[in-house]
Every structure is written in structure tokens, then in C-alpha cells.
Amino acid sequence: MLNYTFRRILVAIPTLLILIVITFLLMHSAPGGPFTSERPLPPQVLANIEAKYGLNDPLYVQLWEYLKGIVLHFDFGPSFVKKSQTVNDIIAQGFPITLTYGGLSFIFATLIGGTLGVVAAIRQNTFIDYFAVGISIGAQVLPNFVMAPLLVWLFTLTLGWLPGGGWNGGAWPNLVMPVIALATSYMASIARITRSSMLEVLNSNYIRTARAKGLPERTVIMRHALKPSLVPLISYLGVAFVGMITGSVIIDVYFSTGGLGQSFVNSALSRDYSVMMGVTILLGSLTVLFALLADLLYAWVDPKIRY
């Protein structure tokens, strides 16, 4: 297992390197640049600015300098658009925000979705099952860009209980709506996946054997059924977790939370090369990391899997 982990980490390095190179080239091949504007800058001014940011060097030199900055100083460079900030500043400011509401959404979605799924499977084809499936389908058809305005309409405009947006240092009234809006559709997927995999396990031979042994139903579910039913869920949760903690543009735009999702989209549109690169590398590393964690978890829940 240690050996496997080590190998996976080794493979992650070239993966990230390829990601960096491709993103870098794609970004630079998009028409326009960070300083393209409605009022084209006089050539002299443009030359001055490009020289300041090293954009006048050949691409391979820029890429090399960029990689050197990351590896040697963990420096992702200055933002070309937000002049007083560096990429490190932007990530240091945005990532904790995204991590907070994303992490909470993850916990919320997993607990509620998982419970709904398990309960629905145990009580298959009863009122409880229909109710749980109903809720999860309802949540599935309400994507966050529909949820967000509905929540604001209810909690801010109608009831006046919660502020309509802003972060405010992560105070709980500001967290409620972003967390609900982000969590609902994930929760629905988790409930569905848990329910169907739980059903499959419950109908398997070894569960029949366990029941035949006369084990109490509680032990059958908790000890024998739950763990194996997690396998398909884990692969989904790995992806979902990265998706949630790396932020949602919709949540950031709608609730003005100031997380990374917004920087990701804005930097691509404004050709803020360095911010775009920094955020992509962060997302890429997290994806690689959680894919690895998910794989390691498989081995824990399913003894058939060995590395």
C-alpha cells in the first residue's frame, strides 16, 4: 500500500506538469491578452507593461520562469489585472472561503443524502422510500442557480431572516444559503447512489447468509451491508468533494461570497494568465490528491481490492 501510494504520487508530478503546460499554452493562444482593452494602449505603453510582467519574452522562457517561480519560491506570480494582488494573495483569500462553505456543504450533503439513501433502501417500496426518493429527485431538479434565487426570495425578501449575500468573515447567517444551495443537488445524487448500491448489497448472497444465521437486522446493516455499499459512493464523493471545495461560480456570483469559483471564470475571461494558472494548478492538485484518497479508501471498504 505504501509502495502504491508512493508510486501514485510520483505519477502525479508529470500529470500536473502536463496540465500546467497545456493550460499555459491554451491560455496564451486565446486571442487578446490581459492588457487588451477597448482603448488599445499606445504601443510604447503596452511594451512597457509587457516588459514589466515579462510578457515580451518568448513563450518557452515565460513558461520556464513560471515553473521556476513555483518550484523554487512557491510563487505563482502577480495578477495582471488586479494590480495590487499576487496570485498567492488571491488564493489565500479565496480558498479558505470556498473550503468553508464547500466543506460544510459536503458534510451536509453526505450525512443527509447518505441517511436518506440507506433508509430508503431498508424500507424499499414503503412510504418512507417514496418520500426519500421524492425529496432527492426534487433536490436534483433544483440546480443551484434555481435554488439560490428561491432561497434569497424566501429568507431575505420575504422573511427578512438572512442577509442576501456577502461573506462577513464566514458568519453563520451568511453561510446558510450558500451551503444549502450548493449541497442540495449533491445530496440528491448521494441519496440515489447510496440507495441503489445498498439495495444491491441487501439482495446479495452473503446478506441472505447473515440473515439466515439469525443476526439482528441492525448488525446486518451496520456491519455487513454498509461498508460494501460505500464503494460506488466513494468514487462519487471524491469527485464531489473536489467540486465543492474548489467552489462554485454560481454560488460566488449569486451570494458574493468571494470564493475561488469566481476568480477561476473571471481570470479566464480577463486573460489574467497567472491567476488562471494558479487556480488551475490548485484544482488539478486537489483532484489528483482526492482521486488517490478515494482509491485508498476502496481498499479499506472492500477487502477484495489490494494494491
Next chain:
Amino acid sequence: MKKFTTTLAASLLGATMLTGAAYAATVAAGDTLAADQTFTYRVLDEHSSVDPQIVEDVSGADIVRDLFEGLMNQDADGNLIPGVATGFTTNDEKNVYTFTLREDAKWSNGEPVTAGDFVYAWRRLVDPATGSPYSWFGELMSIENVGAVMAGEAPLEDLGVTAIDDHTLEVRLTASLPYFALMTTHGSTFPSPQAVIEEHGDAWTNPENIVSNGAYVLTEHVPSELSVRERNPMYWDNENTVIEKVVALVINDENTAFTRWQAGELDRTEVPTGQYPRLSEEYPNEALSFPRLCSYYYTFNLSENGPEAFQDVRVRQALSYALDRSIITDKVLQGGQFQAYTFTPGATAGFEVPSVPYASMTQEDRDAAAVALLADAGYGADNPLTFDMLYNTSEGHKKIAIAMSQMWKQKLGVTAVLANQEWKTFLETRGNQDFQLARGAWCGDYNEASTFLDLLTSESGYNDGKFASDEVDALMNEAKTLTDATANYTRVEQILADEMPVIPVYHYTAVFMLSERVKNWPVENVEQNWYSRDLYIAE
């Protein structure tokens, strides 16, 4: 209180101008001040910077105008009033300006604001090492040697700005600019504190480091969320300032912002697209619409890359005539926008909208003329005119483009193929003359017609359609030296109406929701240069 000058034309007459008190928050009789003097407003995006020489976006410039004060300010109508300078003198050629600085102007750390601070800031603006995206403003101001300094061919000391003493600043220009003083209300000309910048580098604008000379100081900045500025007790006119605290909240989505305005979290926000008619009925005292110095147009590609059809003036006129602008302003936009028949908005100071023939015709007459012109040019059912129409991706631009192409289709049988590109790609395409007909928009950099008309001179870097007319070039060149250039501007607009290098569509209005509690908003200032210190919150 004596106003500085009422119009630009008046400012051209005097050689010496001095005034008494500045404009400030004057509480109207009958208004009681609210206990909490906090003004909260929405900004679309995080500001680019609050460094006066670096900032390039409007919301950043609004903040800079509160944090720093330049030589001159504007009052609620956009007229020049004293700022750090109590007044200025100029010579007959209007190429040397001498500003007298007030003695009581101070930085927020208590140091006096001197002429040297302006010299430092202006050199910094054009210094290649600064890499300011607004250094072209120095060029626009025609300061002596600015080109050589920007190119790094001359030392900074050669720039034509000198501190004669601590309170006298002399500026030497290479051109005669009667409206020069107006330019000193622009943020990029505001002073900056050399010692602080040298100590902290790029981080000097952080709340813990910044030193500024305006009515407010930056006290908090949470990137992508908010910035807070609070009253600067060192400001020379602090006793006449009422607003204690100004909060700018970053809210990307205009509908969210509007909801939060409704919930009372904001005092000011933009009206969501297309909702002005409804909101102005629902909130008659709070939905505001007023002219802005911006022009929306489509430009023909007249370069050699452009289609041959557009070389024919009759085709250009036909397309412009057949465009029923009232449909665009009254049915599509519905925000009180103005139909445009001239390139320069009528709201521009000292600009009289000239009578161009096609503006006074009825739409039926224009349509008839358009059909005849196009037929003359040889286009019709047997030889249909088809061209591409390019705009940058946006729902609003799309609606307008669809309306325009439909009008052309129905009235003239012309097919305009719509295409949209994402903003930066669009700018690149248009700048490379890789288009046929493209959308354009221009907002004045200062309140004078040349900020628009210069765009269509052959030398202009912004003339993406590559229209070239010797007469326009000559008239605009001459205008720079005239005390009153109205006749030149009128003539240029007439040439534009004849030659139709661009199709003027409409002139912008600003539409926003302003809480009734906020008083003194400068609705008459077409540049929307507002200063928080002029506002107050009533109960």
C-alpha cells in the same frame, strides 16, 4: 459659494481664475441628518487598484476620487471647482498652466500636500518602470516631452511639470489645450505619497499602509467582497463633510444586487437590464435615469480588409437611415436612452447638437431614402447585399443586433449575419480589421466633444473602421487651438452624417436605484464623477 465656471466655454475666457469656498455636502433645509452616515453601494467587480496612477476601471476611479484629491474637482453639474489648487492661470497660447495650491491641504499622516507631490505623481504616471495602463492619459494631456519620457528616451526630469515652490505647480504643454484644467479632475493626475510608495512598494495601497489626501482614507479591503473608506480628519474641508463611512460591496450579479437593495442592504445599485419601466413605476423617486457621456454605434470596416459594398457611401447611408432608432431606445432598451444621429452625445459640455439632415427627417422618409440609395448603389432582389455583423457576447447587444438586422431585412432585403465573440477575442478581431460591421461604444475621457470626435481622425488608434478624411483631420487639429471649437465640431458631425463611417445608434443613460435617504447625488454630472463628501444621508 461661488462656482468656478459654469461651462467650458466660460473657462476659456479668463486668464486668471480664483474662487472662494469649494462645493461640499450642503444639507437642504428640512432634511434631518440620519444618525448613521454610512453610504453603501454595489460595484460589479473588484476594483483594479486604488493607486491613482494604476487604476483603470470606473469603480476603482470612484474610490480613488474619494481617497485622493487632484488639482481641480467637479461640482454636481460637472463644472470645475477648486481642489488642492485654489485656482490657476494660463498664458494666451493656453500651453502653460500655473496652479496655486492651498496651504492647508494635508496627507492623512499630517504631512502637507505640496507641488512636489504632483510632480512625483505625474512622472510616475508616465514612467516606463511604473507600467501604468493609463500612462496614455499623460500623452493626452500633451505634457512637454511626454513621448520621449514614456519611451524611456528622456529622463523623468524632462517632463514638462515643475514645482516652482511648495504651492505653485507649472505645467508646460506641447499643444494649446484650452480644456487642460478639466483633465486634472481625472484620477491619474492625483498626487501620490512618494515616501509611502518607496517604503511599501506595490503594497502601499493596502489599508494598513495607505496615506491619502482626499476626504476619506481606506480602512478595510476584503478582495472580491468589499472595501471601506472612512472620513479623513486631516482633509482640509473635513468640517463640511457629512458622510462618515462609504462601503463598496462587490456583487457580480445585477439581480442579486437589486434584491439586496430591496432588502435595504444597499443604498445604490444598477437597474437590472430591461426593468427600468417597471421599477420607475414602482419606485418613482428611487429609479433614476440620466444621460451619460457614452455613445453606442456600429462601425463599417473601411480598410482594405472590409467588404467592397461598404466603400460605397450610399450603402452606408442606406443602412444608417433604415435603422429606426426609436425601436432600439423605446422598445429594446427602455431605459430613457437617447436616439443618436451624431457621434457625440448631446449631453457633452459646450457641444451643440448640429442639425444633420437625416436626423430631422421622419422615419418613413428615411426608409424611403434608404431604399432609393441602396437601389442606386446597385443592390436589390437580383443582387442582394449580405454582410457579417459582429458584436461582443452579451444579451443586450444581441437584442439590439437582432432588431437592427430585422429592420434591414424587412425594409431593404439586406441580410446581416450575426456573429458574437467573447470580449477579448472581439477586441482583437476588431482591432485587426478582421470584420465587416462591428459594434463599438465609447465613453468620453473628459467632458468635451473632442474626446469623441478624435476617435474618427485617421491617426486615432481607436479608429477600428479606418475611416480617413483629410478634412476631419484638419478640423480636429485646428479645434485644439481654438477658444471656441463649436463650429469645427458641427462641421465634423456634418461630414460624419454625409460619409457615415459609423452608424450612431444611441447615447447611453445611467439607470440605477438610489435610496431616497441619499441626498445630493450629482445627477447632472454627465461623467458621473461623484464625491462621497458631497453626499449626505437624511432620515
